[in-house]
Amino acid sequence: MSAQFAPLTSCDVLIVGGGSAGIATAASLLRRRPDLDVRIVEPSEHHYYQPGWTMVGAGVFTPQRTQRRTEDLIPRGAQWVRGSVAAFDPDHDRVELTDGRWMGYRMLVAAPGLKLDWAAIPGLAETLGRNNVTSNYGYQTAPYTWDLVQATRRGRAIFTQPPMPIKCAGAPQKAMYLSADYWRARGRDDIQIEFHNAGPVLFGVKEYVPALMKYVQKYRIDLNFGSKLVAVDGPARTADFAVTGPHGETRQERRAFDFLHVCPPQTAPDFIRHSPLAAESGWIEVDDATLRHKRFENIFGLGDGCSTPNAKTAAAARKQAPVVAENILSLLDGLPMRAVYDGYGSCPLTVERGKIVLAEFGYGGKLLPSFPKWLLDGTQPTRLAWHLKAQALPEIYWLGMLRGREWLAGPDYVEPAPQLHRAQA
Template identity: 40%
Template structure:
């Protein structure tokens, strides 16, 4: 095979870059990384940008600047995986062989999954911080709204940091309150879950903030359609459907594994979601011993977030390095997940939990699920620097 790497990584986001960098630190020599994009984003800052508390330049780097030294960047798009042949096919026809494969392409945004949503994204009143082109549009909408109805929605099913979609609702309300217009704005928050988050202590904090802002909360409800021309949404809830007009609509889109990945042998038989079938603790494929996966595209049990990914990277890198030495993988991921939720443009809480939404605090003697100023400083100012300077270099 003309192109072959001992370790081949699909995906140059947080997962792929930080894993490759850590593997280099573990003296794994021959690493190839498949990634078509030329721009790399630190997506947790998108909410702060949408709330007017950060600039897009802080969340953006050229992909070439974050690629670890000593690896080959394969600039192309994965189109198929043939595990029986130990090969990956690219969209341009190239064929790349591997000794060990790591699959971490992230999720795709299914804008067409909700009737009318894809077309509505180009309209002046609709936005999403989940699209790198739109956080600044979000801030423009928040800044200019002085009256009317603002609707913020979350989708059912798996999504990257799905509850972070609430961040912009609270930050927007804080801004509108500061400028004395919140009382003239009907704010609607739509979540698919029975409670606003799912952990009792976190729910209590969020309910108090929702009451403080006067937000109209719709639980067990999902966005079922968007009519951009009429500026209306259809919401589907326990009592059927209802239509609401809006002046600002922020959407977290439905998400799924990439379509090309769904068609490979790596998902479990009969699993239409397309997530890679791995042992959720070792992160090794259940049927192909030289295939691994982590991050959003892996069929793990945890809440999908960057905090969860950081722990997965350490586990997978150590397990893969052990296999390269001829040993058995012994590291286990503990299903940790974390969600930072800004409650104002200056305060934030951290929800830490396992795959069953049981609290899993990293600092047991301090309850991080409380509104704190220093937590916001950590999320807004410290974490971005940790990401660019340490995580992407395999050091955190």
């Protein structure tokens, strides 16, 4: 860092990252206090509704339905700073941008998302999007998934899941179930489906496993736990796995494929991992409940890039944003923080076209359903959950979450629950 510091500008709240978590937090802040000086640092021209990519890979959504211009989503009253952060200087309440600009702040919100580490698997980046290798984790490659699903008529179809944490832990399975449903409906019984999961279980919350196992059996899926993808040879159509045995021993296996859907390893972004904000794990070190940084009192973190042990989903960011907004305003007013996050995350597991197992849970795997069981039993596949994901959730995202409308997303409070700064819907 330069020894000389003359900030280009300063603001009340500086938000690093204009993805789901960053824009939602800005919107929640400005709904509560419209005159707040809020700035969002974000380099990307386009913003993506990433939960929709599963549906793109199944031919349900067009890619265009999941993309909008960033400038159209910046909340009224916030300023978009087009750029990227190079370094954090939390001891002096400032950040440096990659173009040399400096920005000061009273409060900092770090919402950088995470890094899809395609390069961690040798051969993957070179063959992704061709040679029958695809992934619903990319805007450019999700349409290729649908192309391959339609074209595949026989052979071996492999779906992979890397070690946790990853965003939307159910996404690798969603791609598999929807693909299998398409093939089964068309009598393509010569396709052998394999699921290679680096972890030890099908899903981390046991209440949802029985329903998922029924579909595993229905689609005749070969489950391989402790099986981690370590290399891909696209032209040769082979994938190498490190397989961990029951006693911890590891062996290498090479599998030929005719269809390969990859979920890449995921880490905190490099500029976070190498910053003072990072925990030893590389993620932004925050308190699990208040989302305030554990070492810097005027810094908060949320979304996929922070250290909280919740499922990394847009639904989690939707619940986290109001908590951060409430607690920031409390601190600016000299009041104690009261808003707390319970670890809520949601994973709509698309088990077939038209039915979803709606997994909703918080810290420790506690079930946190949004609807009464008589209306929607999330542990069972339902058509109502499908309509929720296919029709309601995209609109809730664009028109609700990113505009500070906190439908079913208001924060919980520690007692006594205050009535401060509550947003108007």
